Amino acid sequence: MTLSMTVETFTRNSTTATAEVDGQLVALDINAGICFGLNEVATTIWKLLDQHCDVADLCDALLDIYEIDRRTCEEQTLALLRELVDIGLVSRS
Numbered sequence: 245m246t247l248s249m250t251v252e253t254f255t256r257n258s259t260t261a262t263a264e265v266d267g268q269l270v271a272l273d274i275n276a277g278i279c280f281g282l283n284e285v286a287t288t289i290w291k292l293l294d295q296h297c298d299v300a301d302l303c304d305a306l307l308d309i310y311e312i313d314r315r316t317c318e319e320q321t322l323a324l325l326r327e328l329v330d331i332g333l334v335s336r337s
Contacts, residue, residue, distance in 0.1 A: 253297040254325045255337045256290065273332050280331065285310070286324055297337060299325065 261272045269287040271280045282290060288309065289302060296302045303317040310317075328334035 253337045254334050256293050257335055260333050271333055
């Protein structure tokens with residue numbers, strides 16, 4: 245069963261500069277001058293935002309990569325994306 249909250253869509257902010265270091269993403273919010281480190285799973289989600297912008301589509305891709313149930317995937321992915329919105333790396337679209 246897909247959760248109703250998966251209809252939210254997200255895009256990466258264009259003012260974020262990134263580099264991958266040892267499989268993890270380092271993201272710099274250029275406007276704020278703040279640097280963030282993303283773990284492996286968050287880095288994967290960041291990369292998937294190029295092709296998928298809603299949580300349901302992101303989770304479809306993540307379920308092919310990681311062993312996790314859909315409900316947990318959707319809840320955790322949405323929580324991460326909302327956190328990235330709060331710190332300015334991602335926007336709701």
